[in-house]
Amino acid sequence: MPRPSDDSQYFPISHDPYIDLPVIGIGMTGVILLIGEGRVVKKAKQYFKRLGNYQGIISCFQTSQYGIQLALAEGDLASYLETYPEREDLKIKWILSLIETFLYVHSCRVFVDDIALRNILIIDKQLELADFGQSILLPPNTEISSANENDLTVQIEVLHLAWILYSIASWHIHKYYFFSPDNPNFCWPSSFPNVDAVLYGKIFKKCWNREYASMDHVKDDAYQLLAGH
Numbered sequence: 001m002p003r004p005s006d007d008s009q010y011f012p013i014s015h016d017p018y019i020d021l022p023v024i025g026i027g028m029t030g031v032i033l034l035i036g037e038g039r040v041v042k043k044a045k046q047y048f049k050r051l052g053n054y055q056g057i058i059s060c061f062q063t064s065q066y067g068i069q070l071a072l073a074e075g076d077l078a079s080y081l082e083t084y085p086e087r088e089d090l091k092i093k094w095i096l097s098l099i100e101t102f103l104y105v106h107s108c109r110v111f112v113d114d115i116a117l118r119n120i121l122i123i124d125k126q127l128e129l130a131d132f133g134q135s136i137l138l139p140p141n142t143e144i145s146s147a148n149e150n151d152l153t154v155q156i157e158v159l160h161l162a163w164i165l166y167s168i169a170s171w172h173i174h175k176y177y178f179f180s181p182d183n184p185n186f187c188w189p190s191s192f193p194n195v196d197a198v199l200y201g202k203i204f205k206k207c208w209n210r211e212y213a214s215m216d217h218v219k220d221d222a223y224q225l226l227a228g229h
Contacts, residue, residue: 047110047132047135047137048132050108050109050110050137051104051105051108051110051132052108054101054104055097055101055126055128056097056098056100056101056104056126056127056128056129057101057104057105057128057129057130058121058123058128058129058130059128074121074122074123074124075121075122076117076118076119076120076121076122077117077118077120077121077122077127077164077167077168078116078117078118078173080122081117081167081168081171081172081173082173086171090125090168091168091169091171091199092199092226094127094168095165095168095169095199095200095222096222096223096226097126097127098120098127098129098161098164098165098168099161099165099215099218099219099222100219101127101129102115102129102157102161102215103215103216103218103219105129106144106154106157106214106215107144109137109138109139109140109142109144110132110135110136110137110138111135111136111138111147111149111152111154111157112129112132112134112135112157112160113134113135113136113152113157113179114131114133114134114135114177115157115160115161115164116131116160116164116175116177117164117167117173117175118131119131120164136149136150136152144214145213145214151179151186152179154213154214154215155210155212155213156178157215158207158212158215158218159176159178159189159207159208159210160176160177160178161207161218162203162204162207162208163175163176165200165203165204165207166193166195166198166204169195169198169199169200169201169204170198174193176189188210189208192204192205192208200222200225202221202225203218203221203222203225206221
C-alpha cells in the first residue's frame with residue numbers, strides 16, 4: 001500500500017505567509033507551525049472541506065494553498081496516557097466520543113488510515129482527531145462496508161481504532177499498524193491480548209475478529225454495554 005514519503009513539499013515557499021513561524025512539530029505528512037493565540041498551521045493535505053465542523057475533529061479556522069489553521073492542542077493522547085494518572089470517568093467518555101467521531105468520518109466517506117494515539121489530540125479534556133495526511137476520500141456514493149481502497153477497508157479501520165480504545169481502557173500505550181513493514185503480506189493478526197476483564201473488552205474482541213461490518217455496529221454495541229455497565 002503506497003504511503004507518502006516526501007515531506008519536502010509541505011515546507012514553506014518564498015511567498016508563503018507562514019514562512020517565519022516557528023516549527024513545533026514534524027510528522028509523516030507535514031510540519032506544524034505556531035501562529036499564536038491558540039492556533040497552529042499545518043502544512044498538509046486538506047480533507048477538512050469534506051469533513052466540515054464536528055466536535056470530535058480539531059477545529060479548522062482557515063484553509064489555503066499554504067496550509068490549514070487549526071486549534072492549538074494541549075498534547076496528544078499518547079503523551080496524556082504516559083503522563084497523567086488513570087481516570088475512569090474519562091475512559092468511557094473518550095471511548096464513546098472516538099466511536100462517534102469515526103462513525104461521522106466514515107459517514108463522510110473518508111478512510112483515515114493513520115489511526116494512531118499521536119494523531120488524537122486533547123483540547124479541554126476532549127479528544128479530537130487531527131491528522132488526515134494519509135486519509136482517502138471515497139466517492140460520496142460509496143458503500144462504506146464493502147469499500148476497498150489501496151487494500152484499506154472499514155474492518156482495518158475498526159481494527160486500528162480498537163487498539164486506540166484498548167489503550168484508553170487499559171491506560172497504557174498499545175501501538176499497531178496493519179500496513180507496517182512487519183506485515184508485508186497484509187495478514188490479519190493471529191493473536192490478541194486477553195481483554196475479558198477490560199472495560200469494553202467484548203467490543204475490542206469483536207473488532208479484532210472482524211465481527212463488525214461498519215462503525216454503526218460498533219456504536220450500537222458500545223451503548224448497549226454502557227446501559228448495562
